[in-house]
Amino acid sequence: MTPRRTGRRPGNPDTRQAILAAARTTFAERGFDAASIRVIAAAAGVDPALVHHYFGSKEELFRATVEIPLDPAALLPVVLAGGADGVGERLVRTFLGVWDSPAGKAAMALLRSAVNNDWTARLLREFLVTQVLRRVLDHLDVPPAELPLRGSLVATQMIGLAMMRYVIRLEPVASAAPETLVAAIGPTVQRYLTGDLPAGRGRDV
Amino acid sequence: MTPRRTGRRPGNPDTRQAILAAARTTFAERGFDAASIRVIAAAAGVDPALVHHYFGSKEELFRATVEIPLDPAALLPVVLAGGADGVGERLVRTFLGVWDSPAGKAAMALLRSAVNNDWTARLLREFLVTQVLRRVLDHLDVPPAELPLRGSLVATQMIGLAMMRYVIRLEPVASAAPETLVAAIGPTVQRYLTGDLPAGRGRDV
Structure with a gap:
């Protein structure tokens, strides 16, 4: 990557x-x-x-x-290969690949800056929504009305993974082999993307 | 709270x-x-x-x-009431209650500081592990060897939730009713705490 x-x-x-x-x-x-x-x-x-x-x-x-030297669209075929089945695991695997690549340094800088600067936080939001989440969800068979909640739930898990592995460095997540995290966290992302979310039925947002 | x-x-x-x-x-x-x-x-x-x-x-x-004006131990009875069933939802509900209380301001300050300061990150790690995660997991019927991975997986989801709702403010997670998030994210936390984690069997960390 x-x-x-x-x-x-x-x-x-x-x-x-x-x-x-x-x-x-x-x-x-x-x-x-x-x-x-x-x-x-x-x-x-x-x-x-x-x-x-x-x-x-x-x-x-x-x-x-946002100083991200990487085009998320270039990674989409990998994430979407095979359709909805296993897309959660592939998204986690690709995400870890980016963070473990030279682009991870830029991603970390963006995340750190967004935490202390509302203006960078807005850019990070736009990046996540328009460059990553919307593109993935557009390719899955999900009711359009559910896309924002599903996308932002995925974001909570992915940003939390980046925070704990790369910024706060909580063990064993910080040093775990990528495939350990793919197996553990992939099903969460899969459920947020395509699963039967209780919130998807009666949500109030 | x-x-x-x-x-x-x-x-x-x-x-x-x-x-x-x-x-x-x-x-x-x-x-x-x-x-x-x-x-x-x-x-x-x-x-x-x-x-x-x-x-x-x-x-x-x-x-x-860490300037947290709140004793996590005082919240434990609420989280643990009813045993393992539903502990994920109760943990998310309690967590959101803390962030929406006056203590949320201190939690936000700690999180922001930890992102840019290795030394505060270490304190946040210690806080999460010794004051929150270990206490919850000690009361659940989980093999001791799995506790660190389970605890740090819970931390990825909870910190990511705090990041997206309170810091980056990504919609609709930022404005969602607490119970919407409890219903959507509770099962994730439940699985990390007590579920059958693929990583729990052959993990390499």
Whole structure:
């Protein structure tokens, strides 16, 4: 699981930084869906073509703002291979693979920052929802009305796993072989994604 | 769920602070079990009787170092009432009750600090293991060898719940009624505590 590099030139550092700063503000304030390259370019005082030139797509720009050198979409085929059966275990396995790769350092920095900074927390929320959870759930046969609750339940388990294994370092989770955690936690994620959630029937949110 | 206050006098602020500083260092370095009032008193340059006078028991001193104004032991009867059946749901319900009480602010501060400070992370680990998880698991009919893995799995789900609901504030988990989360997450915690964990059989940690 190697972090993907776009190979784009860094370009003028000042322009690049201005675009990144405008993108962070815009994504945090409006959310990923409502933010547009055009609005971000205007906030940075540059032409939209320059944003595309430096960062490519809106997805790539977003990943640059959260400094995650990895495209979650590239991992989706692995997670979704085989359909709904075992998707929980594959999601946990892939997640651990990312955290154990060089991209894990960026993920840790994002998580640490989000805990102490509301603005980064918003970016992390947008990242989880638009780049990871929605993409996985879109491929599963789940009623659309249940997607937000299911997605956020998955997030509680995955972020908690990252916290305990990589940040708080509670044993034996901190040193367990990935497959131990896949076997133990995969069924939880599977149930949140596709299982019969009591909350899915009479929920009040 | 009101935070318990000990009613002890604050005493000389300098002495109190010296004892607290020594306790934080000692608990973080040696862990809760190996730390003793005697060692902490020596590190603070005071008589052990003074530590007892200001803080009471080692448990109370430890809670003061992590600034949690609440004795987890006081909540145990509620969590354990009814035995193993439903203990997962009761643990989630009690946990949410604490976070939604005035003690939640202290818990949030501890969590935030632990994310960015290895030393506080060690204290949080000790708190989770010795003050919460071990106490719950000691009352359930679980093979002792499985306790550490079960306890740390519970911690991944509970800390992730706190992270997503109170810190990152991902919807709908952030605004869901407590009972929605109890129904959705309780069975996960139940399985980690008493269920047939695949990892419990052939684990390599």
